[in-house]
Amino acid sequence: MNKYLKITPEGTKDFLFAECSAMDDICGKIESVFKTGGFKRVITPGIEFYDVFSLPCSGISQEDMFKLSDNKGRLLVVRPDSTLPIARMVSSRLKNSVLPVRLYYKQAVYRNNPTLTGRRNEFMQMGVELLGVKGLRADLEILSTAVKSVSAIASDFRIELGHAEVFDALSDELDIDDAFKEKLRVSIESKNYSALNNLLDKLEPCRAVSAIRSLPSLFGGEEIFGKAAEICRGTKAMSALDYLHTIYNNFAPLNLGDKLIIDLGLVQRNDYYTGFVFAGYINGIGDAVITGGRYDDLLGEFGAPMGAAGFAIDTDAVTMLRLSDENVSYSDNPEVLVFAEDGHEIEAISLVSKLNAQGIKAQFSVLPTLEETKSFAASRKIAEVRTVG
Amino acid sequence: MKPLRIALTKGRLEKTTVELLEKIGYNCDAVKNKGRKLILPVGDNDFEVVLAKAADVITYVEHGVCDLGVVGKDTILENGTSFYELLDLNFGKCRFALATKKGVDFYSGYNTKTIATKYPNVTRAFFDDKNMDVRIIKIEGSVELAPLVGLADGIVDIVETGSTLKANGLEIKEWVTDISARLIANTASLKLRKKEIEELQKKLEAVTQ
Numbered sequence: 120m121n122k123y124l125k126i127t128p129e130g131t132k133d134f135l136f137a138e139c140s141a142m143d144d145i146c147g148k149i150e151s152v153f154k155t156g157g158f159k160r161v162i163t164p165g166i167e168f169y170d171v172f173s174l175p176c177s178g179i180s181q182e183d184m185f186k187l188s189d190n191k192g193r194l195l196v197v198r199p200d201s202t203l204p205i206a207r208m209v210s211s212r213l214k215n216s217v218l219p220v221r222l223y224y225k226q227a228v229y230r231n232n233p234t235l236t237g238r239r240n241e242f243m244q245m246g247v248e249l250l251g252v253k254g255l256r257a258d259l260e261i262l263s264t265a266v267k268s269v270s271a272i273a274s275d276f277r278i279e280l281g282h283a284e285v286f287d288a289l290s291d292e293l294d295i296d297d298a299f300k301e302k303l304r305v306s307i308e309s310k311n312y313s314a315l316n317n318l319l320d321k322l323e324p325c326r327a328v329s330a331i332r333s334l335p336s337l338f339g340g341e342e343i344f345g346k347a348a349e350i351c352r353g354t355k356a357m358s359a360l361d362y363l364h365t366i367y368n369n370f371a372p373l374n375l376g377d378k379l380i381i382d383l384g385l386v387q388r389n390d391y392y393t394g395f396v397f398a399g400y401i402n403g404i405g406d407a408v409i410t411g412g413r414y415d416d417l418l419g420e421f422g423a424p425m426g427a428a429g430f431a432i433d434t435d436a437v438t439m440l441r442l443s444d445e446n447v448s449y450s451d452n453p454e455v456l457v458f459a460e461d462g463h464e465i466e467a468i469s470l471v472s473k474l475n476a477q478g479i480k481a482q483f484s485v486l487p488t489l490e491e492t493k494s495f496a497a498s499r500k501i502a503e504v505r506t507v508g
Numbered sequence: 509m510k511p512l513r514i515a516l517t518k519g520r521l522e523k524t525t526v527e528l529l530e531k532i533g534y535n536c537d538a539v540k541n542k543g544r545k546l547i548l549p550v551g552d553n554d555f556e557v558v559l560a561k562a563a564d565v566i567t568y569v570e571h572g573v574c575d576l577g578v579v580g581k582d583t584i585l586e587n588g589t590s591f592y593e594l595l596d597l598n599f600g601k602c603r604f605a606l607a608t609k610k611g612v613d614f615y616s617g618y619n620t621k622t623i624a625t626k627y628p629n630v631t632r633a634f635f636d637d638k639n640m641d642v643r644i645i646k647i648e649g650s651v652e653l654a655p656l657v658g659l660a661d662g663i664v665d666i667v668e669t670g671s672t673l674k675a676n677g678l679e680i681k682e683w684v685t686d687i688s689a690r691l692i693a694n695t696a697s698l699k700l701r702k703k704e705i706e707e708l709q710k711k712l713e714a715v716t717q
Contacts, residue, residue, distance in 0.1 A: 236589075237571060277699045310592035310698070313690070339702065380699065400696040405572015406590075407695065 130240025140449035163204035169194035210421035218251025246431035253426030275402035281385025288355035338382035460508030575697035604684035624654030
């Protein structure tokens with residue numbers, strides 16, 4: 120018996136009508152920001168070799184990936200992320216092209232989330248990657264593209280900025296192994312003050328220990344730089360802090376106000392970030408909508424070291440938010456239904472084209488009788504039925 | 509703007525949290541006389557309180573339909589994924605422990621041990637840390653029964669006074685971790701409503717630390 124004949128797998132869904140229109144609308148707005156910025160679209164395969172995602176820095180654990188094998192028994196995964204495949208692609212196919220390259224993608228990614236948590240296992244992501252260049256100008260370009268993208272789809276948002284090196288530099292000053300460092304990182308990421316304190320109490324007190332202790336609370340506006348400088352003075356984290364301040368100051372003319380915030384506790388799970396990192400939040404969505412930053416070491420893992428930065432937007436979350444807004448409607452109902460008497464079909468179809476050209480939403484009736492056409496129009500709330508012939 | 513929504517773990521944690529909220533000056537009469545209502549206003553519509561089972565508090569906060577939550581560390585360890593854990597509220601204190609029948613040398617021998625527990629993830633993590641393979645059996649009710657009837661070599665469970673263990677001839681072999689009530693926050697809420705959340709956090713900190 121085909122028990123699962125009529126349902127979709129957990130974490131996936133069909134998109135119907137208004138859902139598709141909303142998705143097209145959101146993606147279209149973002150796409151136009153990307154295209155205006157000179158980013159060019161790429162599409163990577165839906166399945167990739169497991170090796171692409173098994174790098175220690177990938178930040179995607181193997182139980183989160185959908186796996187299958189090819190006819191030689193090699194392990195494949197259904198694309199769980201787009202940045203790593205793009206790094207693979209650039210390191211091989213675009214290795215000798217003129218740098219920097221600006222790429223964007225619009226494709227679904229797949230994660231095997233625990234069941235019954237209401238999480239999506241398939242979701243559309245759009246993002247940009249700017250590869251082959253390091254430095255402030257590239258970072259400003261990426262961040263301002265992110266700000267433009269999120270402004271195009273929402274008015275109430277926050278972008279928070281952090282720097283991967285703040286935590287890295289501070290933890291390097293401590294005599295700890297990688298496992299302990301990861302525990303520290305997790306407790307900072309989750310702003311788990313009590314766990315962080317328990318861990319740090321095991322270490323010899325020093326400047327770096329007390330600086331790490333305050334990292335999760337160091338988020339807010341520009342005042343954070345002053346506080347952080349006091350705490351981190353004399354540590355290697357200072358240069359990262361100064362750099363972050365430079366980025367922040369550069370954005371002053373855009374008058375983002377409290378929409379741009381600093382979070383020194385922003386330590387992303389994806390270990391490939393090396394420089395500035397950021398996340399974007401939209402009112403009404405319970406998770407980060409944008410995540411991104413600089414990842415200068417990743418391309419080296421693929422044998423083509425070069426600077427790189429980018430971000431991804433969870434467009435499905437934005438689509439769902441848009442659909443829940445009662446003030447927005449995505450009706451694509453025709454205004455006119457054109458019925459043809461027998462033998463006048465092509466004439467009617469031509470009339471539909473003529474009306475469409477005038478900007479009137481018209482549709483050719485495929486039903487055999489005028490009566491059926493009229494009752495269909497009534498039930499679909501189509502205002503006018505025209506007859507040809 | 510909508511009032512902040514706080515999910516409280518029904519029962520004992522709820523009572524103590526309400527006492528704390530009153531202590532820092534919020535009128536909680538609606539929560540105390542809740543009847544069958546599940547969403548209740550606090551203070552002068554400063555927040556909304558939602559009452560839920562422990563694991564559901566995490567679910568509501570994680571999905572962002574509640575901004576904050578008060579939940580035990582035991583539930584966080586067992587079900588936790590991604591949210592901010594802002595504050596140890598220092599009440600609802602107890603501990604996770606590994607217990608066996610009195611006089612049993614749990615770690616001796618080569619046979620794979622069987623552990624009965626209501627908290628399989630906590631148990632798994634505890635023995636993973638020791639690089640020890642164990643067979644874990646999930647039990648829904650009184651876990652103490654499992655070693656007595658011969659289902660398991662030991663149990664991992666919450667211990668408050670230890671009197672249930674004692675009455676059944678069990679003893680604590682090892683403490684696994686301390687537990688208390690925690691204030692948790694949705695990641696996006698903390699960014700979008702920083703001021704309000706920080707204000708409440710500071711007030712709660714002042715009366716719990």
